[in-house]
Amino acid sequence: MNRMDINVQWVFTSMALLGLASGMIGTFALLKKQSLIGDAMAHAALPGICIAFLLYGQKSLLLFLIGAACSGYIATICIQFIVKHTRVKEDAAIGIVLSVFFGLGIVLLTWINQHEGGNQSGIHDFLFGKAASLTGSDVNVLTVTAVTVIIMILIFFKEFKIITFDRAFAQGIGISVSLLNGVLMFLIVSVVVIGLQAVGVVLMSALLITPALAARYWTEKLEWMTLLAGGFGALSGVAGAYISLIAYAPTGPLVIIFATMLFIFSFLFAPKRGLCSKMIRRHIERKKLQSQQLMYKRGEQL
Amino acid sequence: MKMNPLVVEQMTVAYDRQLVLEDVSFFIPKGKLVGVIGPNGAGKSTLMKAMLNFIPRMHGHVFVYGQPYEKQRHLVGYVPQRNSVDWDFPTNALDVVLMGRYGHIGLWKRPKKEDVDMAMQCLDKVGMLPYAKRQISQLSGGQQQRVFLARALAQDASIYFMDEPFVGVDAATEKAIVQLLNELKTRGKTVLVVHHDLQTVRDYFDYVLLLNKRVIAFGETESVFTYDHIQKTYGGKVTFLSSTHIVG
Structure with missing residues (x-):
């Protein structure tokens, strides 16, 4: 086996771990009804990445992550400020901040591409993602972070579950809800940020939410939903990266198309909550009702 | 006086x-058994949330068995309003009741067999044992309320705060709740209940707290x-009560 093959294997492994972590933590983001947070974070990260590049002069995933985290944090503060001091609701505030930050990011990105030999920098890969552009050190950062996130979810599973289901009760039994909520948010943001290079700022949040949405159709247990969402995420990550490598296409859209196919399949064919099984059940019930009515009618006639 | 289960001193709460x-x-x-009675917006739920430190108190103290509430948190069980959670959450009735044990289980550990046994007993007490494995969205409103009560029981507290447990429940559940309240009372527990139905106050509660921003x-x-007191609490808007339910 030559060196190239090993590199490719590492890219796939890190994509699988990214998808796994993303799907698992996405389950909680979805159930907390904070699906938009991931989207806001990903879009808000772009100006941070660009500024980090302008300051450092070359690509460095670690510095990009710090830049992304900083601008993501500033975006969060802006959202909270708007919600607190105006009559604008949270979803609208997220929409405003997300587009302004993304716009700013695109302006900076265009400027970088036109100057400083930006075309060679690989920074434009951050828009739609490029798994093939992951270098050895990128893969390391990605793998370590994803594994850390997964371990944190396993450790705090019980606590995340109760603060997601019933915050007030959790507080009542002495769980420090604000701290755990902070940890959960931090994990969500970490996953989004490490996924930016491979999946892209535009579509990263879909890798957070779509696998969880698909998993919800198959199970009524949070444990299974989390695992299944992780599995769907890992599958989408690897499939997207594979097709992107052989077709020289951006990774993000392919990952999301694959995740969405899993979602559509679940939506249609899941055994209990799926559309088909619901329609079949309704059909059987209607038939039952009709035959009962028929029996009554015959009874009356006799 | 401070050794009473619950003492609230000069509590003031403000929003904005x-x-x-x-x-x-x-x-x-x-x-x-104490009924907390008052019109909408009188601050009944706020009273509970402020006692539990969910919202900051501008002024005042809460003592539980002679100590500040912060030190005695584990002695207080809370039953939130039923509509405060999303019932489509992927979990079953037993699992929700087990959440009442989380405070005892501690961080990072999984529920043990004793915890599961106790949760089952609590479900049995509210007549919900046959529904232990039922997905919570498949339960009726009354059944959901009983699951919440079972969860509070599993917490094994000394004082219970219940926020409108009787709202929107069927007759069977109402009866089950009343039975449970009386059982808690005979076991020496103290229960505070936010209540709406003035007709049943006399039958259900030993004490009442008539509240409209002030006591x-x-x-x-x-x-x-x-x-007189009811008229004062409701601003003279109560006309439907027959004299059999109240004195004076």
């Missing part, structure tokens, strides 16, 4: 500088739940 509760003080003796009246139901 608007006073919601003003100078609320009362104390509850052991083993009493209008507090004491044994017999002497305090009078026509």
